[in-house]
Amino acid sequence: MASDSKNSTGAFKKGLLQSEELYKYILETSVYPREPEPLKELRELTATHPRALMATAADAGQLMTMLLKLVNAKRTIELGVFTGYSLLLTALTIPDDGKIVAIDVNRESFEIGLPVIKKAGVEHKIDFRESEALPVLDQLLENKGNEGSFDFAFVDADKVNFSNYHGRLMKLLRVGGIVVYDNTLWAGSVVMSEESTPERKRPGRQAIVELNKLLAGDPRIEISHAPLGDGITICRRIL
Ligand SMILES: C[S@@+](CC[C@H](N)C(=O)[O-])C[C@H]1O[C@@H](n2cnc3c(N)ncnc32)[C@H](O)[C@@H]1O
Ligand SMILES: O=c1cc(-c2ccc(O)cc2)oc2c(O)c(O)ccc12
Numbered sequence: 001m002a003s004d005s006k007n008s009t010g011a012f013k014k015g016l017l018q019s020e021e022l023y024k025y026i027l028e029t030s031v032y033p034r035e036p037e038p039l040k041e042l043r044e045l046t047a048t049h050p051r052a053l054m055a056t057a058a059d060a061g062q063l064m065t066m067l068l069k070l071v072n073a074k075r076t077i078e079l080g081v082f083t084g085y086s087l088l089l090t091a092l093t094i095p096d097d098g099k100i101v102a103i104d105v106n107r108e109s110f111e112i113g114l115p116v117i118k119k120a121g122v123e124h125k126i127d128f129r130e131s132e133a134l135p136v137l138d139q140l141l142e143n144k145g146n147e148g149s150f151d152f153a154f155v156d157a158d159k160v161n162f163s164n165y166h167g168r169l170m171k172l173l174r175v176g177g178i179v180v181y182d183n184t185l186w187a188g189s190v191v192m193s194e195e196s197t198p199e200r201k202r203p204g205r206q207a208i209v210e211l212n213k214l215l216a217g218d219p220r221i222e223i224s225h226a227p228l229g230d231g232i233t234i235c236r237r238i239l
Contacts, residue, residue: 015057015229016188031058038120039089042113046083049112056086056156056182060229064154064180065093067234071178073152074098077140079133079165080157080182082106084113090154091122100126101140103133104157133157137168148174156182159204162211170220173237181215184208185231 017023032040035058046055056064064086068076073094081087081104090100104110107130117123129136140146150172155165162181169179184190189197189205190212197205212233215223221235 015059016185016227016231026059031062034062036089036092038092038116039085042083042085042088042116045112045116046085049083049109051082051109054082056089057229060182060232061085061089063226063228063232065089067178067180068093068152071151071176073178075150075152076100077137077150077153077169077172078102079153079155080104081110081128082156083109084117086154086156087126088113088117088120088122090152091117091125092120094125096125098125101129101136102126103129103131103136105130105132134161134164134168137165137172141168141171147171150174151177153177153179154182155179159183159186159211160207162207163214166211166214166218170218170237175237175239177237179221179235179237181211181233181235183230184212184225184233185227187230190231 015023039058039061043055043058046052068090075098076090076094078087078090078100081102087100087102094100107128110128114123117126151174153169153173155162155169173179183204186204186208187201189201190209192205194202194205212225215221215233215235220237220239222238224234226232226234
């Protein structure tokens with residue numbers, strides 16, 4: 001994993017990119033100048049949180065915004081909200097009558113970002129569920145009307161369940177819809193041996209290695225495994 005401290009540029013070094021200067025260049029040239037004001041406010045608010053490193057990085061967020069627009073996303077699902085950076089960017093991007101089912105076991109962290117979400121005028125698009133993600137997905141699937149009805153999903157919760165989420169999301173997503181998995185290089189541990197992987201990363205490592213195999217062999221999707229941030233895999237449902 002990138003260091004848990006600040007790097008020499010003063011920004012958190014969040015990703016796997018080896019050169020801090022290059023990452024700073026990307027952020028300062030292409031990302032921060034175009035970042036909507038509410039997202040900047042939420043990013044800065046989150047920066048002091050002890051677990052700030054978990055937040056979606058602004059460069060990955062910029063790509064997500066483009067993907068949401070490319071599929072004209074209106075109905076989306078988010079697994080893993082934290083203080084709400086990816087949630088807010090989704091809410092700012094989808095139309096006024098769009099809806100996000102946003103699930104997190106921890107409402108407290110969501111409430112840190114909520115005032116910024118309210119100020120941005122997009123709270124009405126968010127259906128926040130304080131819960132484990134799996135039962136909410138199963139509950140959504142109990143209603144046949146939800147099958148194939150979502151345009152976009154972002155998966156950023158517990159890594160050990162990513163493969164379980166995939167099966168459910170494939171049913172909820174329409175053909176042509178997109179699901180983005182975060183942390184699919186899991187701090188580079190996917191190419192480390194079990195012994196050289198830091199202990200706290202081991203359960204996630206195994207799960208992400210399995211997920212990556214599952215996604216690579218799934219004929220229902222096209223994929224792009226991109227080395228952005230902690231690794232993201234973009235899947236487009238084609239069948
Ligand atoms: C990496 S953070 C999400 C970051 C967020 N997408 C952002 O943009 O800041 C992961 C979140 O997943 C939540 N989480 C962990 N296990 C979960 C589970 N089983 N179901 C739902 N949420 C879970 C955690 O509480 C945490 O807030
Ligand atoms: O410890 C982390 C770090 C990340 C992370 C690293 C780099 C990025 O560009 C984005 C995110 O993500 C995490 C995460 O999603 C999680 O559930 C736990 C820990 C971390």
